[in-house]
Amino acid sequence: MKLRVLGCSGGIGGRHLRTTSFLVDHDILIDAGTGVAELSLAELAAIDHVFLTHAHLDHMLALPLLIDAVAARRERPLLVYALAEVIEVLQQHIFNWAIWPDFTCLPNAEQPFVRFVPIEVGSTICLGDRKVAALPVNHTVSAVGYHLDSGKGSLVFSGDMGPSEAFWQVVTDISNLRYLLVECAFSNQECGLAKLSKHMCPRFLAEELRRLDRPCDLFITHLKPGDIERTMLEIKNSLVDFSPEMLQNNQVFEF
Ligand SMILES: [Zn+2]
Ligand SMILES: [Zn+2]
Incomplete structure (x- = not known):
């Protein structure tokens, strides 16, 4: 599998700061923050599966525009996977005709432009040989992290989370x-x-990483604009067993 970082910032404030979104191969999107705007119309139309970590705006605000952009270009519904609670929030507060049309019944309910697929913590979606599993996290709203497994190797993305055993x-x-x-x-x-x-914060992260009993390459995401350098320095000073790096736009991981 090949993951490309479209956005990995905790906020906006210049062209280089784009909120969370990752493109996996050509057809899977993990979260739909402002990073999605980097993709061309053809790249957007090639996405078949969107996995959302949670319903906070910085992780889903490009989803309504993505659906609108590709609807007429696609022959199959775009599948959006999320916890049932997250889907409920999106349907109630975004795709409610007041903020944006309900694309689950457009152009008709039998062949809609988008279909929501509820997932549960611990469940795994298999897309060919590729596996996407929802991981338990601890956030202020219902949320998951994701484990992407190609069979040869795995990448884990925490999404948003505080300390979580x-x-x-x-x-x-x-x-x-x-x-x-x-x-x-x-x-x-x-x-x-x-x-x-x-x-x-770096202090919590250092404590949490003591619970991880496995080596891996560590990348930091979702840093708040304006505090990036300070936070990265604090992280590097507090972690002895890892060489953490800041996640970068357009960074590619193959595994
Ligand atoms: Zn959040
Ligand atoms: Zn966030």
């Missing part, structure tokens, strides 16, 4: 783990805010 247990059990993309939204100065909003 269950997540590290599952990740430790992944025998072919190669890459770990984990969020660290705040610097240590903002530990209080990280705790309230169930995100990571």
